[in-house]
Amino acid sequence: MMTRALSRLAPLLACLGLLAIWQAGSLMLNTESFPTAMSAVRAVPSILGDKESLVNILDSLRRMAIAFAAALLFAIPLGLMMGRSRLVASFFNPLLMITYPVPKAALMPIIMLWLGVGDLAKMLVIFLGVSLPVIYHSFQGARAVEEKMLWSGAAMGLSAPQRMIRIVLPAALPEILTGCRTGLVLALITMVTSEMIARQSGAGNILFNALDMGQYDTVYAMIIIIGAMGIGLDAAFERLRSRLVRWSEPGFDIPLSFA
Amino acid sequence: MKVLPSRPDFEADPALARGPAPAMIEIDRVSQTFRTSGRQAHLALSDISLTIEDGAFVSILGPSGCGKSTLLYIVGGFVSPTEGVARVKGRAITGPGPDRGPVFQEFALFPWKTVLGNVMYGPRQQGVKSPEAEAQSRRLIEMVGLKGFENFYPKELSGGMKQRVALARTLAYHPAVLLMDEPFGALDAHTRTRLQNDLLNIWERDRKTVLFVTHSVDEAVFLSDKVVVMTRAPGRIKQIIDIELPRPRRRAELLLDPRYQKYVVEIERMIDDTSEDGLRP
Amino acid sequence: MNARALTSEVLLGIVPIALALAVWQGISSFGYAPVTLLPPPGLVFSRLAQQLGTSTFQYEIASTLFRLFAGFSIAVIMGVGIGLAAAASPAVNAVVRPIVRVLAPLPKVALYPALLLLLGFGHESKITLVAADALFPILLSTYYGASMVEQKLIWSAMAAGTPRRQILFKVVLPAAVPSILTGCRIGLVISCIVVFLAEMISSTDGLGHMLVTAARTFQAVDMFVPLITISLLGLILNGLLQGLRSYLLRGFPEV
Numbered sequence: 001m002m003t004r005a006l007s008r009l010a011p012l013l014a015c016l017g018l019l020a021i022w023q024a025g026s027l028m029l030n031t032e033s034f035p036t037a038m039s040a041v042r043a044v045p046s047i048l049g050d051k052e053s054l055v056n057i058l059d060s061l062r063r064m065a066i067a068f069a070a071a072l073l074f075a076i077p078l079g080l081m082m083g084r085s086r087l088v089a090s091f092f093n094p095l096l097m098i099t100y101p102v103p104k105a106a107l108m109p110i111i112m113l114w115l116g117v118g119d120l121a122k123m124l125v126i127f128l129g130v131s132l133p134v135i136y137h138s139f140q141g142a143r144a145v146e147e148k149m150l151w152s153g154a155a156m157g158l159s160a161p162q163r164m165i166r167i168v169l170p171a172a173l174p175e176i177l178t179g180c181r182t183g184l185v186l187a188l189i190t191m192v193t194s195e196m197i198a199r200q201s202g203a204g205n206i207l208f209n210a211l212d213m214g215q216y217d218t219v220y221a222m223i224i225i226i227g228a229m230g231i232g233l234d235a236a237f238e239r240l241r242s243r244l245v246r247w248s249e250p251g252f253d254i255p256l257s258f259a
Numbered sequence: 260m261k262v263l264p265s266r267p268d269f270e271a272d273p274a275l276a277r278g279p280a281p282a283m284i285e286i287d288r289v290s291q292t293f294r295t296s297g298r299q300a301h302l303a304l305s306d307i308s309l310t311i312e313d314g315a316f317v318s319i320l321g322p323s324g325c326g327k328s329t330l331l332y333i334v335g336g337f338v339s340p341t342e343g344v345a346r347v348k349g350r351a352i353t354g355p356g357p358d359r360g361p362v363f364q365e366f367a368l369f370p371w372k373t374v375l376g377n378v379m380y381g382p383r384q385q386g387v388k389s390p391e392a393e394a395q396s397r398r399l400i401e402m403v404g405l406k407g408f409e410n411f412y413p414k415e416l417s418g419g420m421k422q423r424v425a426l427a428r429t430l431a432y433h434p435a436v437l438l439m440d441e442p443f444g445a446l447d448a449h450t451r452t453r454l455q456n457d458l459l460n461i462w463e464r465d466r467k468t469v470l471f472v473t474h475s476v477d478e479a480v481f482l483s484d485k486v487v488v489m490t491r492a493p494g495r496i497k498q499i500i501d502i503e504l505p506r507p508r509r510r511a512e513l514l515l516d517p518r519y520q521k522y523v524v525e526i527e528r529m530i531d532d533t534s535e536d537g538l539r540p
Numbered sequence: 541m542n543a544r545a546l547t548s549e550v551l552l553g554i555v556p557i558a559l560a561l562a563v564w565q566g567i568s569s570f571g572y573a574p575v576t577l578l579p580p581p582g583l584v585f586s587r588l589a590q591q592l593g594t595s596t597f598q599y600e601i602a603s604t605l606f607r608l609f610a611g612f613s614i615a616v617i618m619g620v621g622i623g624l625a626a627a628a629s630p631a632v633n634a635v636v637r638p639i640v641r642v643l644a645p646l647p648k649v650a651l652y653p654a655l656l657l658l659l660g661f662g663h664e665s666k667i668t669l670v671a672a673d674a675l676f677p678i679l680l681s682t683y684y685g686a687s688m689v690e691q692k693l694i695w696s697a698m699a700a701g702t703p704r705r706q707i708l709f710k711v712v713l714p715a716a717v718p719s720i721l722t723g724c725r726i727g728l729v730i731s732c733i734v735v736f737l738a739e740m741i742s743s744t745d746g747l748g749h750m751l752v753t754a755a756r757t758f759q760a761v762d763m764f765v766p767l768i769t770i771s772l773l774g775l776i777l778n779g780l781l782q783g784l785r786s787y788l789l790r791g792f793p794e795v
Binding site for chain 3: 011018185
């Protein structure tokens with residue numbers, strides 16, 4: 001019982017531990033550009049209390065949510081089709097391979113050139129960023145579905161599209177959700193990065209404006225806010241995931257997040 | 260030759276002077292309980308006592324889940340018993356050691372090493388110099404019939420060949436006891452028979468002690484001096500049958516031998532009879 | 541699969557890329573988009589070829605590659621080290637696990653301003669960011685691979701006389717290599733992406749910086765060049781890693 005409670009509290013303890021290390025480090029370094037954890041945490045409410053910042057942050061999240069949803073609608077079907085058809089897979093794979101190492105947020109300047117600085121450009125970038133891992137994981141998931149399961153489905157009289165929805169989709173769901181989890185953190189990262197590069201509005205913009213103006217407490221408070229969003233979104237998605245695919249073997253229980 | 264100090268009681272009786280064959284493995288009142296994910300305890304082995312003489316080929320036979328592999332792992336030192344003690348050459352077993360070499364159903368070959376690399380692993384670990392270890396290993400590979408495959412990787416071999424490599428890898432560090440955990444269980448019937456014959460031929464050369472876990476009655480009778488029949492979980496020893504068939508054994512002759520057939524039928528009846536299972540205190 | 545099927549698959553894969561190039565060419569040559577917004581592919585690639593010969597461009601590539609490799613190497617060393625330690629020792633695991641749980645989903649790029657303040661605008665802050673981002677996939681896949689090692693492989697080695705403390709390096713590490721390399725592959729792509737972004741956000745050199753400079757002056761051609769370069773670098777590095785992989789894993793069954 002004790003150990004169980006402890007293991008549930010462990011991430012919280014880790015957060016506190018990291019903040020304590022930060023606190024100790026800043027006290028030791030004692031420079032203006034590295035405020036203590038305490039003063040950074042104290043600056044959080046003032047940012048969230050400020051109407052303009054809050055609107056900015058919520059705007060960022062809205063764009064992220066729309067782009068994330070659109071990416072799932074596009075990427076999951078494509079990934080599943082690639083997984084079940086060699087033809088589709090060999091058609092798209094090289095294209096995905098050359099686009100994989102391109103930082104999607106780096107397309108921001110070019111996309112802004114075409115679409116302006118509005119919501120559309122930002123959402124397009126997030127959409128591109130989320131799509132790749134979701135396609136990849138859906139592809140892997142669908143490819144691993146056992147052929148015999150599909151044969152039984154065909155024997156029961158399911159048509160090809162029906163087999164896709166009623167057999168391939170559920171069977172690949174654990175893998176798809178792993179992709180979605182990576183995609184979610186990625187959406188946040190792409191959002192922040194594109195705002196850092198475009199410097200128009202949003203959470204990333206607040207962060208860098210504060211950096212330029214030397215408001216160090218605000219810089220670190222924003223880092224805490226964005227970090228908390230990442231951890232919170234991930235934890236929430238993980239709860240959803242473990243409910244949806246209770247039947248499956250647990251794989252990685254920590255997502256592989258990256259930009 | 261080492262001369263034992265004379266003991267008066269042995270001198271009195273010439274039959275005793277020869278003494279019983281020295282015990283290689285003693286399993287003394289061993290029980291094993293596993294904790295499953297809940298708080299339930301699962302009793303896998305219950306109060307097992309068994310003595311295996313040096314040079315004996317002993318099979319442990321039982322239905323799946325009767326703990327026969329667990330017993331083998333205890334002798335291997337991979338699992339320590341919840342109760343009781345297992346000894347090899349009179350010393351209590353505290354962990355794995357090169358005096359007891361396992362051969363697993365899953366082969367467990369190192370995928371990053373070639374056939375030669377796998378077989379050389381044990382001797383190298385024992386501190387044998389590389390050229391000598393290689394020469395020894397090449398001889399063993401030839402003995403198990405894989406000459407020419409020294410530089411192949413395990414993935415390039417069939418199941419039967421992999422098990423031959425696993426056997427050679429274990430023989431390479433000269434264990435006093437071979438611990439075989441359903442070694443031929445994953446092979447097709449034909450390969451299985453060939454490996455059984457080859458195993459007996461290899462065994463005839465130096466008659467190592469073998470503890471052989473299987474669920475095949477034919478296999479147990481064909482190979483062993485002694486068959487230990489176990490009950491369903493929790494595993495207990497139901498009966499120990501001495502197989503008094505002449506050696507060297509030839510499969511074709513044995514299959515026609517009424518004594519062989521009688522052993523097989525007798526043991527199969529014994530396994531089918533579940534009345535005793537789980538009822539003993 | 542025979543060679544012919546393989547060739548036809550490769551050809552099929554080239555189709556969408558060729559198609560994209562054709563559409564790109566079409567749009568610019570039929571005048572749907574002005575050259576200032578979308579330069580034709582010919583122009584972009586000839587510009588790339590011309591740039592590749594200049595020493596300034598080579599210098600930019602070199603500084604990007606230096607940061608990329610430095611960060612990636614740190615991530616590999618730390619990731620494999622911590623991953624193995626966490627798999628081998630329950631005590632390390634108890635400490636590392638919750639910390640990784642918290643730090644893995646953290647958007648590392650948000651830490652970049654702090655890194656700039658602490659480490660300055662030079663190489664250090666960028667290398668640290670690359671390492672921080674590439675670390676987790678490598679750490680997690682090392683841990684995963686090391687804790688999934690078949691028990692009987694370890695038993696076999698122990699029975700052959702391997703002391704417990706050597707098992708980690710003689711069995712667990714080699715058995716985890718396939719998983720570690722998968723992590724490295726993800727980490728490498730991440731390194732490419734992150735180094736470029738860091739250079740875009742604040743730098744005085746590197747490919748990312750080239751893109752930002754070109755964007756400020758609306759030089760569309762020069763914006764495409766660094767993007768294509770990083771894509772090619774990613775492909776080449778991935779190919780090299782793939783080669784290393786098939787050499788190291790020559791004994792392992794196909795995954």
